[in-house]
Amino acid sequence: MASRIKTNAEKYIVCPFCSLHCDDILSKSDGKKYSISSEASKVSEANKTCLKKIESFNINAKSILTPTIKNKKANLSSALKYTRQILKKQKDAIIVNHGIDVSGVRSMLNFALNYNCSIDHINSKFLYQNIGIVQRTGYMATSLTETKNRGDVIIVFGNNILCKTPRLIEKVLIPSNSLCTNAKNKKIIFIGEFPDKLLKNLSKKYNISYIKTKIDYIPDLLNLLSDIGSIKIPNISKALVTKIKPIISKSKYLVATWSASDFINSKNPDKIIQAISQFILDRNKISRAACMPISGSLGDTTSSQTLTWLTGFPSRIKYAHGSFVHDRNIYNNEIIIDKKNTDVVIHISSLSPNKIKINENLKNIFIGHPNSKFTSQPDVFIPVGIPGIDYEGIMFRTDNVVSVALKKIRAINLPTTKEILDELT
Template sequence: MASQNDNKNLVCPFCSLHCDDVSVTTDNNQYKVNESNNVCAKKIDTYNLNNKSMLLPKKGAKVVSLSSALEDIRNIIKGHNETLIINHGVDLSGVRSMLNFASQKNYIIDHINSKFLYQNIGVVQRTGYMATSLTEAKNRADVVMVFGNQIFDKSPRLLEKVLGAKNSLYMKKKKELILIGDFSENIIKEIKKKCNVTNVKLDLDLTNDFLNATSLDSSEAVKGLKKSKLSNIKNIINKSKYLVAIWLASDFIKAKNPKKIISSISKYIVDRNILSRAACMPISGSLADATSSQALTWTTGFSSRIKHSEGTFKHDRNAFDSKHLIDNNNVDVVIHISTISPDKLKLNKNVKNIVLGHPNTTFTMAPDIFIPVGIPGIDYEGIMFRTDNVVSVALKSIRGIKLPTTQNILDKLA
């Protein structure tokens, strides 16, 4: 039980960087980030409980006991044909219990960000791929190509901790950042405090053309890009000894061909390694995407979209797509598991909706059953995977609210 004014380091569960150096104070079950300059402070504060937080289970609008809510869930599932579990973010223990639950009842599992996961892993499953991780990028990268424009919003401390970090083992100069896409002036201004910046306002569907044009022997032009700027970029890139390309797959959502953008970047990086060193470092989503894909992969061989059937997990990227299943009325019960983000959950009136969620969760419509569960890293200890998929962090429990964990609930239902 956390006591008043108990200072602790938060291992932050709220974005895929999972920083472990955020000092917080807990007071009356509210936690407050101590560093006034911390760019995450405001963001993290929004996860605090408020007078609208739901700390008890609900059936529709009515508050019910936990045992009653569990019994209702059992009855709903029993009376319907096909159950889908959508993971909107939970720690490793939650994913493990989800797999155990699904394996006993032959359910389908999908993660809400699977489509972005598949865009990224496509290059690993089809071609060659060179990757790196946060600490390597911090210490070795001299040039970083950033594709998209939401990365710094979704990973607020990427600049402070990695790209513009004060200390580096091998980089004595500021990193050269080449921003490709449509970055806001405010972000560029912030980045310029820590890095040298070349801003390339570009339609991301032209990524392949742009990358081809940056090779030394290329004389190709890129639509909308001045020759002098291109020449400057060529110089920066070709002096690079360790170039890193980063992107956030969800940034490509409006592009005509997101897969082609990622393939182009990956091929470019692979080719650069013939003579120099370079690597990709995609940033994953903030809904414990990496935790889900890692645990599902080692347990089943598949990173998402699985169904337990005939004693084993089977995978079909299209048939087990949650949107497809719901839109085509192929499922009649959906269990949403959402422990990290309180953002509005989109529920569908054609199915029974069960939510195991963050106490602050809001919905497009009232779920049939809602059970508030603890937030990993705030209410209970757990493990989550960082964006680079190689580091996992041990989350702490920092406040004393006795909410059940996702694992508690699913184990009771299994």
């Protein structure tokens, strides 16, 4: 917390709140309150939602700036003392990560080593769908800048992907500049169930096509598009397929993108991702193509990357008396918490805007940012700073290869998650 904040100077921030981690947004801060200046960052509709989201983390009347024990204000040392007492008595504890930077994950593992507890990320079930494809068959992948500069045809699968990463289209899929393609000629094919209004707006500006289909039909549809099999898919006209086919076959660098959480209502999400990957592999026999899954809205990629290099496993691990054990079923936080198969839940949430579910029947320790929301009061709440707002940190972008250095724009004297965890370890 040593570095001083120059007040009211405009400064680029690196946004920690979505997996694109944009660093072209200007902020102005008086040291406490910050605003995102909209003139300087080229404003688009998508951009505005981002600005609102970032500003929503400003301190407001509801912000919790002092630790609480059973919803009563307390000072930090007594909150830490109370937490240590809970941890001393635990016979089973689980850390649920709702988003934190690299330093936080490192400390989290250290903490788990000390108390022999398990670690899971709140988004593990989506994370494992994308990891599943790496671990079972592997795939051809690409990253954001490659897509921006080389991708000429982009297929977007799913239904909700653009809400999670609002600037994906303007920054990556159809940017204003592209090194090796003509940005104006880029084509996007949407496959899935997207909001009609969104597509209507997009079609005014961009060259888009849309195949509306239930998520579960994606594998069959891809077979149709690559002339394998001839299964009939409800509500899909032959004419539409014949229109799309040449767009794909003429592509020089095809990019397929999806967000695993979009497939959550499918009975067999693995199959959809596998089908997309296979489609891309087949395409590579003639031309170039690659996948670019989007994930990591809550620091999922940061958590999985860091844990993987430290232990070999991406999530759901436990340090059990001398060794790391990993079991995707046993250490699933959702089941453990729902069925009360633990004593203590340690929630770590330094950047999540979501309302976090708390099981009142268990002891809950919550290390979170001041604007955290929860379904019921935890036993202890310790406010911590937000990486990228209150302190510097490192986080990973959705494509797993680029990590960004988050900056500090506010000084409200909150400890970092790392400091709290190290104190408790």
